[in-house]
Amino acid sequence: MLQQTRVETVIPYFERFMSALPSIAALAAASEDQVLALWSGLGYYSRARNLKRAAEQIERQHQGRFPESFAQVVALPGVGRSTAGAILSLALGQRHPILDGNVRRVLSRCFLVAGPPQASATQRQLWQLAERCTPQQRVAAYNQAMMDLGALLCGRRPGCGQCPLTPHCQAWQQGVVGDYPQPRRPRQLPSRQTYLLLITDSEGAVLLERRPPSGVWGGLWSLPECTLQQDPQHWCREQLGLDTELLATLPQSRHTFSHYHLDYTPLRMRAHPAGQRCMDAGERLWYNVNEPLVGGIASPIARLLAGLKT
DNA sequence: AACGCGGGGAG
DNA sequence: CTCCCAGCGTT
Structure with missing residues (x-):
């Protein structure tokens, strides 16, 4: 959950998730729908699918016991080098470096690491520094301290006056703390437009359809979409077999993903009871909005x- | 090496 | 508005 997501954001999701699925066995046995429901609102949903797959892998390959070697942990779906290092250093005290956004910022400033942050040369340099700086003793305390330093002092507006690393920090000595790490080059995000169809039946239930397993919102339930060039009622008849009437056009909104803008216009529509064939192999359902998430x-x-x- | 992948909080 | 967060997987 903490991958690319702030601690304060994660906490309520973590509490809810652990109450519902308190063990690896429970997670492995849960449905993907339940896991995604618990993850709803956190984003990067492949993390949720990977987490469940990791639990299944632990059940199957490790007899339900969380593995304790780096090679086995980093082989779990969704667990890369930094997460594996964090798990094993913080939980078991094993000596592994980590390199999250906090550590990256601290090391970039301390050792004047330039270059585009995502470039492999920069990454390699930072990992090498992380490895060399990691102590032999008290690794858990060190890794936690590096993350806390990055989060509390060495952030966007650094508090160098209170920082214990200023005697070692090259950026501070040269007065260029603000220049490190080098900012990512801003990218122009393309935008995509769509209608989102809020189709209700005579009982007030809304038609949902499952999104494809990969891509944006993979595996989640969403609303039927059609392009602005299509006539929504005609589209409903052709694609859903539903006779509908248009009730209202709601104001357009923008949702921004990490790589594009989605400009969507919600349409309130009512389905006439005549045609009800739109349940394709469990990929569509009528959902009562007053009930818990499906x-x-x-x-x-x-x-x-x-x-x-x- | 570059890209895809959410959502929200802070400034 | 912009920036970026306890990054990883795919191509």
Whole structure:
């Protein structure tokens, strides 16, 4: 959960998740829908699918006991070098470096590591520094301290006056702390437009459909979409076999992903009871918005559904 | 080496 | 608005 996500954001999700699925066995046995429902709103949903796969792998390959070697831990789905190092150093005291956003910032400033942050040369240099700086003793305390330093003092507006590393920090000695690490080059995000169809039946249930297993919002439940060039009612008849009437056009909103903008216009539509064939192999369902989540729902979709609650 | 992958909080 | 967060997997 903490990959690319702030601690304060994670805490309530973590509490809820651990209450519902308190063990590796429970997670492995849970449905992907339940796991995604618990993850809904956190983003980067492949983490949730990988976490469940990791639990299954531990059950199958490690007899349900969490592995304790680096090679076995880093082989778990969704666990890379830094996460494996964090798990084994913090939980078991093993000597492994970590390199998250906090450590990257501290090391970049301390040792004047230039270059684009994502470039492999920069990465290699930072990992080498992380390895060389990691002590033989008290590794858990060291790694935790590096992350806390990056989070509390060595952030966007650094508090060098209180930092214990200033005697060693080259950026501070040269007065160039603000220049490190080098910022990512800003990218121009493309935008995509769509209608989101809020189709309700005579009982007020909303039609949801499952998104493909890969890509944005993979495996989550979402609303039917059609392009602005298509006629929504015609589209519903052709694609869903539903006779509909258009009730209202809601204001356009923008949802920004890490790599594009989604400009969506929600349409309130009512399905006429005549045609009800739109349940394709469990990939579509009529959802009562007053009931608990049936699976993962992305935040913008959840907000729209919440607007339908009675 | 570059890209895909969410959502939100802080400034 | 912009920036970036306890990064990883795929191509």
